[in-house]
Amino acid sequence: MQKKRKTVEYGKYGYIFLVPFFLVFLIFQLYPLLYTFYISFFKQVQLGHGRKAVTEMVPGLGNYTDYVFGSLGGGEVFNAIIVTIVMWLLNFVPQILLSLLLAGWFTDAFNKLRGEGAYKVIMYMPNIITAATIAVLFYSFFDVNGSITGLLKSVGILNDNSDILKSGYASLFIIAFIQFWMWYGNTMIVLIAGIMGISPSLYEAAMVDGATPTQQFWLITMPLLKPILQFTLVTSAIGGLQMYDIPQLFNKGGPVVKWGANSVNSTQTIIMLVKSYIDAGPKQDYGRAAAYSVILFIITLAISMIFFLATSEKKSKSSGVG
Amino acid sequence: MKKRLLALSMAMIMVAGTLTACTPEQAPAEGGEEATEAPAEGGETATEAPADGGEAATEAPAVQDAATMEAPSTEGWDESKKIYAYSWNDEFGSRLQMVLDEYPEYADYVEFINLGVSGTDGTYQTAIETAMTSGDKYPSLVPADNDVAKNFTEGVDFMPVSEVGITPEMYANAYQYTVDYATVDGELMAVTWQATPGCLIYRTDIAEEVLGTSDPAEVQEAVKDWDAFFATADKMKEAGYKMVSGPDEVKYAMWDQQTQPWVTENADGSESLTLDSAVTDYLETAKKLYDGDYTDKSSMWSDGWNANYEGKVFCYFGCTWSVYWCISTSPDSATSTYGKFHICQGPVSYHWGGTYVCVGKDTPNPELCGFLLYELCCDKDMMYKISAETADFVNNKAAMEQIAADGVIADPAAVLGGQNPVEIWLQSAPGIDLSNATYMDSAIKAIIDKASEGYNSGTYATADDAIQFIKDEVASGYTNITVE
Structure with a gap:
């Protein structure tokens, strides 16, 4: 006689566990996202101010034609996006190179480093300090009477009269450096985790075949790291495009530089620009801020797509094993 | 069965957990952005107000018996009568505390919230508007920095002070410009407890070394207009000092x-x-200061600017609240310049900032709001006490004349090395004109x-x-x- 085994169905509780996430996502992320799209199609036309303000929300593509692509907005969106992307590139390229190098060193099976754990902790530390503190700290370093300025002046790189923070390019570079310094430890840890996932037998086989460490790196590590690299690239790009705290606290949009006939705020990222239109005051214009946010969304989407496609694994059509 | 129950209850806890965030939010206490650290960092491009200093507007003389307001009784008041007073730093809170020390029966009905941002920052106004819409901790007393005050007074969120009982007779001792500035369409929308005539704060030791004297009247001769100012700047440069800390x-x-x-x-x-032309004049003058190497090239409110109070800088442009808020030196610091400052009028008569307090139109306790504002901004004795203790130049002609007559020098003014600044300010306050200010x-x-x-x-x-x-x-x- 066969006893019927009672199978316990836990599957549906899995869905219940997912409910909180979906609730939060729907209310606090999806709805505002859709609403932002919605209000970006209403242009605010205001006559007068304060109590005497006569405000009209004109439906249509006004925000896009006038502010984003038109001359009324002074091209500020695209200036801000270029500043943001340049800032991110200056930060990310050195960051990924250094992290790959360090990850390679730390996971090298034949290179026993002493105090490896201590190195990892020290390199990760900058990520733990609050961005606000770091921005203020670096500002005081580079202030006219600051320590690093004094150092550079005594070595002779700067002449006595210069003021680094008044140079747009220097400020941009310093902010990119702060970001790099804060995040390279994090990227390194992620890459180490990725490399640890590669089977050591591959390296042993390669060594037996006489591959040099460089060849091992480029032919074994890099291809197998693609999923991790993809993750790092995309998350870094999204985070970089949304950079706000450090530039805001460092130089508040920074000194103005001239590109051709345009005056550009050299350290104003796109999020800072959007925020300036959200704050209460005479400048408040939700439609415009929403339109700028939509442009940011489109650009983020485009960049992420490019990265996904560039690092995707080509699924080999296995036609069976003989 | 047990496992099923466990799984179900855990799922329920998680769902319940997400809903705990749905409690009414407190008004955002923005510690982050421009948190005021030392009082010397009072605010970024802090308080300002444009005015034509030249005209000596006919200022009404001080009224000795201004109308008074009765203290409201707390009978029948409960939690709902509690009011919230906001500010961007703790100055307003400390002044309000002085009033509450005199009238402790109201202490339970007033709560002060310091948002910790810069006064001209849009974040402050956003926070106030958010608190007003949400209704939680409704801002009843809202001070506004002079520069942005018109955004508040000309907006729709506040009511005229006459509706909480402040009459022109009570406010009769206020300087005329404060009344004019806060009046919108004939209604007085805000009151202020301080008048803020500007001055030049100079170092007596440097003055003695370079100009040979540190007497305010004689130093004033050396800076009486912009030409004299730059001539003195040249002298300072030769002697190895900077005239001002930065071109701004x-x-x-x-x-x-x-x-x-x-x-x-x-x-x-x-x-x-x-x-x-005031804009072009400023741009040119700042450039002249910058190129001529008369400055240390610091930005106002930066660390370098603060440090120069103890450094080789001859003078700072300041005003009444600079004395207790900005001069960052103390008797026990290593390079102390405490007591080595005096003030004089400077090349032009001007003023700088101020705080205008508005009343939220849906306040739950208009009587208390009215009384606190009366005490803070109209009552001669209370304002005399405030000035005597904090060196604030209060917006009450009778009180300030009394302070001058009594020769009272408040403790914070000791940094001025024995000079009584009130006389200088009394002369320049009536000349302030804010008729050209806009939002x-x-x-x-x-x-x-x-x-x-x-x-x-x-x-x-x-x-x-x-x-x-x-x-x-x-x-x-x-x-x-x-x-x-």
């Missing part, structure tokens, strides 16, 4: 000389940008700061380029203003 030091003094409002309303309701002033001044930075560092070759930048910024950012 003169901005409030120069902006106050404006001869027309920077934004004018047209007949059809639209607004136009109408900058005047856009704070925004335009922030843009002028950037333009000046660009002009100084060479990004803009001429002052005209810098002015063009200002116009472009206003045109692109504020579409309700036409710029030609």
Whole structure:
């Protein structure tokens, strides 16, 4: 006689566990996202101010034609996006190179480093300090009477009269450096985790075949790291495009530089620009801020797509094993 | 069965957990952004107000028996009668505390919330508006920094102070400019406890060394107009000192000389940008200070600027609240310059900032709001006490004349080495004229700061380029203003 085994169905509780996430996502992320799209199609036309303000929300593509692509907005969106992307590139390229190098060193099976754990902790530390503190700290370093300025002046790189923070390019570079310094430890840890996932037998086989460490790196590590690299690239790009705290606290949009006939705020990222239109005051214009946010969304989407496609694994059509 | 129950209850806890966030939010206490650290970092492009200092407006004499207000009784008051007073730093809170120390029966009904941002920051106004819409901790007393005050008084969220019981007879001792500035369409929308005439704060030891004297009247001769100012600057340079800490030091003094409002309303309701020569004069003067090496090139409110109070800088442009808020030196610091400062009028008569307190229109306790504002801004004895203890120059002619007559020097004013600053301020306060102020002033001044930075560092070759930048910024950012 066969006893019927009672199978316990836990599957549906899995869905219940997912409910909180979906609730939060729907209310606090999806709805505002859709609403932002919605209000970006209403242009605010205001006559007068304060109590005497006569405000009209004109439906249509006004925000896009006038502010984003038109001359009324002074091209500020695209200036801000270029500043943001340049800032991110200056930060990310050195960051990924250094992290790959360090990850390679730390996971090298034949290179026993002493105090490896201590190195990892020290390199990760900058990520733990609050961005606000770091921005203020670096500002005081580079202030006219600051320590690093004094150092550079005594070595002779700067002449006595210069003021680094008044140079747009220097400020941009310093902010990119702060970001790099804060995040390279994090990227390194992620890459180490990725490399640890590669089977050591591959390296042993390669060594037996006489591959040099460089060849091992480029032919074994890099291809197998693609999923991790993809993750790092995309998350870094999204985070970089949304950079706000450090530039805001460092130089508040920074000194103005001239590109051709345009005056550009050299350290104003796109999020800072959007925020300036959200704050209460005479400048408040939700439609415009929403339109700028939509442009940011489109650009983020485009960049992420490019990265996904560039690092995707080509699924080999296995036609069976003989 | 047990496992099923466990799984189910865990799922329920998680769902419940997400809903705990749905409690009414407290008003955001923004510690992050520009948290005020030492009191010396009172605010970024802090308080300003444009005025034409030249005219000696006919100021009414002090009234000795201004009308009084009865203290409301707390009978029948409960939790719902509690009011919230906000501010961006703790100055208003400490003044309010002095009033509450006199009237402790109201202490339970007032709570002070310090948002910890810069007074001209949009974040402050956003936070106030959010608190008003949410209704939680409704802002009943809202101080506004002078530069942005018109955004508050000309807005829709506040009620005239007459509706909480403040009459012109009670406010009779206020300086006329404070009444005019806060009056919108004939109604007084805000009151202030401080008047803020500007002055020049100079170092007595440097003055003795270079000019041979530190007497205020004689130093005033050496800086009585801009030509004399630059002549003295040359002397300072030869002696190895800097005249001022940074090129932006003169901005409030120069902006106050404006001869027309920077934004004018047209007949059809639209607004136009109408900058005047005060802007160009400032840009040129700042450039002259920068190029001529008369400054240490610091920015106002930065660490370098603070440090120069103990350094080799001859003078600072300041005003009444600079004495207790800005001069960052103390008797026990290593390079102390405590007691080595005096004040004089300076090249122009101007004023700088102030705080105007508005009343939220849906306040749950208008009587208490009215009484607190009466005590803080109208009551001669209370204001005398405030000035005597904090060195604040209060907005009460009778009280300040009494302070001068009694020769009272408040403790914080000891940094001035024995000089009584009140006499200098009493002379300049009646001359302040804010008739050219508009709501856009704070925004335009922030843009002028950037333009000046660009002009100084060479990004803009001429002052005209810098002015063009200002116009472009206003045109692109504020579409309700036409710029030609």
